[in-house]
Amino acid sequence: MRVLIIENDPILREGLAFLLRQDKEISIAGSFTSSEEAMRSLAISPAPGVIDILLIDIGLPGMSGIECIRAMKARYPDIGIVVLTLCEDDEKVLSAIRAGASSYLLRGNKPWEVVEAIKCLYHEGGAFISPRIARRVLAMLKGDGQDTKNILTEREKEALTLIGQGRSYKEIAGLLNISIETVKVHVKNSYGKLQAGNRTDALRIARLKGYI
Amino acid sequence: MRVLIIENDPILREGLAFLLRQDKEISIAGSFTSSEEAMRSLAISPAPGVIDILLIDIGLPGMSGIECIRAMKARYPDIGIVVLTLCEDDEKVLSAIRAGASSYLLRGNKPWEVVEAIKCLYHEGGAFISPRIARRVLAMLKGDGQDTKNILTEREKEALTLIGQGRSYKEIAGLLNISIETVKVHVKNSYGKLQAGNRTDALRIARLKGYI
DNA sequence: ACAAAAATACCACCTAAGTGTTATTTATTT
DNA sequence: AAATAAATAACACTTAGGTGGTATTTTTGT
Structure with missing residues (x-):
């Protein structure tokens, strides 16, 4: 399967690419430093249908990760999105999921979880959400259902x-x-x-x- | 030469280790997720004299990177310290340098600069400071020269x-x-x-x- | 074209924050 | 024992911050 990486830190990006290349099933469709760069590049050579998974680090400068997810999902509705993040904030998680993210991984645990999550999502459509986050998300979903509206201008x-x-x-x-x-x-x-x-x-x- | 890595993000840590392993001259003395972990581990098995370079990412949670640099320099006075950072803030740079850091690299540019900086520091004792930072540091050094005493009660x-x-x-x-x-x-x-x-x-x- | 959201601006009012100065009581260091 | 640094407290004063209201112009999303 083909994976697109959006990660602004070059070392981290190389680290991710290195990890993914270990797995024969995975090939890297491209890696970009920002949402803007990815969107721009894909606009020029659309590469339709050849991207299966988007691996994106949110909490980047520039266009917010959430906005990028929304934009990518709009352009490639069938893409699977794996979000990588440092923060485990309820609202941000919820926003990402609402925007179309399937899996939500906390950076800071096992690096190989990234590979597992990607394969799990591709083969079984399974959402891989870090346990610590999972239960809170579930708690929130049956609770309000609406918020994330109070975003700053x-x-x-x-x-x-x-x-x-x-x-x-x-x-x-x-x-x-x-x-x-x-x-x-x-x-x-x-x-x-x-x-x-x-x-x-x-x-x-x-x-x-x-x-x- | 032997390099110790302190970097709290596992993927980034792997990425750095991967980069350093590319170079035959460099061997990795250990990699830790935090200053505390490193200090604790080194207290148990001191490994005296076998660490040449400390590669540390500052801006970590927990003990501040600056404090860690100070502590490591106190324990291993001859160690060379390469600081990796996201921020290019004058004051933090200056604090790090006062604490004993030799090289100061901005993450976000060329990953291989890390390897160059480490080798340069080890062989020539050369400080590799990202150009953008360098001139500002020099400007500040001829300014005050003394402080770091004004610590809060x-x-x-x-x-x-x-x-x-x-x-x-x-x-x-x-x-x-x-x-x-x-x-x-x-x-x-x-x-x-x-x-x-x-x-x-x-x-x-x-x-x-x-x-x- | 229309409605909603965002950005702009002003006013009056009150409270919290910040400045300068002085002074006493403990610890800590020499 | 003397000196220094820290913590405590008060007072008078100025400025910046925060509240509530109203209103106009742009921008954005149907």
Whole structure:
């Protein structure tokens, strides 16, 4: 089967490619450093039908991993998606699964799980979700069913990021070329979405959830 | 030469080990997932003199990479230290170098640079610092030259840690059983030591330097 | 074309955060 | 014993941060 790798760290990418090449069944359809690069390249030479599995590391800079999954799934509906991640955040997991990911692996355990997950997904269509995550996902699915809606807007993310750099409202207003009042609005709105009471709280939560 | 690897991500660790094994000159003295693990293991079987190079990824969870470098350098003064990192932040670079690191590589460029840096350090004692970082480090070195003394006191660290959890002065005063005014004093004093202008700035810097 | 979401901005008000200064009580070190 | 660093506390003052409301313009998604 043919596997496409999206992983921004070159060493990690080589490590993954090396691991996958150990298995005769697997061939590497390509490896890219970012979602954008992969989408661009695939737009030029579409290679239709030749990709079976997408192995993607989320928590990358640039286009969010989630968005990439959505985009890839839209273009190749039959592709199997294996997500590799450092964070075990409920909402991010749920977002990825909603976007079309099948398997969800925590980096940090057994490297060979990646190979197992890919083969399991390809042959049996089985979703390989790290145990620690699995039960929480199940708990959440029968619970609400809706959330992940409270995502921050671009401006809110920008403002929070600058706050995280120790900037004041005045500085942020200057950097973003908007008025102080507008900055306050963005930050205020983010507090509501994050259920935070102040800037440090908002930073803590936003970082925890991987929003910034 | 013998190289010790400290890298918490297993896939990345394998990738690095794979890269280093390509070179006949290099043998891997061990690979650990954390500073603590390495220190513990080396305390049991000290393996004196057999480690030439430490390859460490900083920005790990747990004991800060900086502290680990300091500890390793204290135990093995002759070891060469190659730091691998994602961030190209001035202060962290400087801290690492002060702690005893020789080479400082940005992950994200050429993987083989790691091998080059290790060999260069071993054979010629040459420090391999990514160009983008190098000139800024030089600029900073002719600036101050002395600090690293301004370490935070216990109370200052406690207060900052609680601030990092999004707490207000009032909450912190309650949690530490001291008056609000005293909390303010601790935080204010920390600003001076960290050269911070406000709480988020102080958090940024304290985390960067590994103080909290 | 229309509705919804996002970005912009201002105002008034209040509270929390930050500054400067002074002072006492413990530990720690010399 | 003396000096130093740390922790404690208070007060007066200034500034930055946070709340609630309203309103206009763009952008985006049907």
